[in-house]
Amino acid sequence: MAAKNILLFGATGQIGSFILEAILTTRDSFGRVAIFTSARTAETKSAYLEKLKQQKIEIIIGDVDDENAVKAAYNGIDTVISALGRNTLAQQISLIRLAAASPDVKWFFPSEYGTDIAYGPASANEKPHQQKLKVRAVIEREISRSDLDYSYIVTGPFAEMYLDFTPGLEEAGGWDVKRRKAVLLGEKGAARVSLTTMKDVGTLVLSALLNAGPEVRNRPLRVNSFTTTPAEIQAEFERQTTGQPWESVSETSLERLRELEKAAWDAGNAAATVLTLRRIWTEGGTLYEKRDNGLIGEPKVMGLQEVIANEIRRVSSL
Incomplete structure (x- = not known):
């Protein structure tokens, strides 16, 4: 029903x-x-x-x-x-x-x-x-x-939050359009991650409400907007801004992320949760053989290019 x-x-x-x-x-x-x-x-x-x-x-x-x-x-x-x-x-x-x-x-x-x-x-x-x-x-x-x-x-991580640096913890990854600065997670930024925009969370919930058969009930619906890598995100930022490599692009390895995470929990640091989640994502904890968008009607969701364009417009308006 x-x-x-x-x-x-x-x-x-x-x-x-x-x-x-x-x-x-x-x-x-x-x-x-x-x-x-x-x-x-x-x-x-x-x-x-x-x-x-x-x-x-x-x-x-x-x-x-x-x-x-x-x-x-x-x-x-x-x-x-x-x-x-x-x-x-x-x-x-x-x-x-x-x-x-x-x-x-x-x-x-x-x-x-x-x-x-x-x-x-x-x-x-x-x-x-x-x-x-x-x-x-x-x-x-x-x-x-x-x-x-x-x-x-x-849904996996929210795309908007994944792009942002955590204040005081830039090693946890993120992008800063104004400073042309990025920190990519994983070796060479190659770790695949599935992201969902906040707008698409609404779209996906609505689609579940409208496609309410037994196949969408009493189970997790693993849905997302798109799957990408930090390196692909960086390339899209460069393409939509200067067209040239940014001045400051570095990497945080998975091993280093784990070190930061442990230190944060040991110190009772509020950033520990962010580090744990980013470590899970970098380990591949958002990836599935098949996403469930099709079970709820395959609603139209946002893609990488649109998300990066929105982020550049948001920063430019500040």
């Missing part, structure tokens, strides 16, 4: 806003579309929420930790999409249990967007994966016995 009445958590956040924007492009394909937001967000983003109301979006104000508020929000809703951020992922456990107990909710999308947390046996021990793994455990050990379906939208 296709999604009809949708409720989004985290709809005004970084990724949630792209999912909501995608749904708005085909608003009439759905019955109700509602977002659950906090009183603080309702106050600080009142103009934005008013605009959403004019686009036939219901605004439900409440606290995600208030079970009665969540139960009331679920009334008449068949599909729930969570886009809660990394620091609030554990709150999904209650949301999922309440959805399984609801007579109306039949399909749940947990906040999975990003690195595959079950890529291989080693994934279970990766520190940044632990909260998402706890959420999956509840779904697969408890909720699988109910009639609530789920879909994990696994």
Whole structure:
């Protein structure tokens, strides 16, 4: 059964806003579309929420930790999409249990967007994966016995974030158009990585909602925008800027990345998560024999040239 009445958590956040924007492009394909937001967000983003109301979006104000508020929000809703951020992922456990107990909710999308947390046996021990793994455990050990379906939208790293340097940690890789500076990950920048733009996250979630057959339910959907290498990204930056090699292009080996990662975790450095994720990506943890875009209708997604052009325009506007 296709999604009809949708409720989004985290709809005004970084990724949630792209999912909501995608749904708005085909608003009439759905019955109700509602977002659950906090009183603080309702106050600080009142103009934005008013605009959403004019686009036939219901605004439900409440606290995600208030079970009665969540139960009331679920009334008449068949599909729930969570886009809660990394620091609030554990709150999904209650949301999922309440959805399984609801007579109306039949399909749940947990906040999975990003690195595959079950890529291989080693994934279970990766520190940044632990909260998402706890959420999956509840779904697969408890909720699988109910009639609530789920879909994990696994996108790999966001292209926009992959391109950016981490402040104070340039060895972790990135590109700086203004300084014509790049640090490529892996030997000769040859490590293949699959990226997904934030806009395409919305496109891919929407396509899953519209292509709701059994083949897209109760499983991870490993989707992405494109697969490339740091060297190919660098070549495209050079082609679209000066047409000449940049002044400063260096490499961070996988061995060096592992050293930086260990030191960051040992020191309690907040950058440790970034280093772990970039090490996973450089090891090939985003690559599959076949991506699942075709299962959801092969939606049109962005390519490398477009992403680089957008990044150059963004930097030029600063």
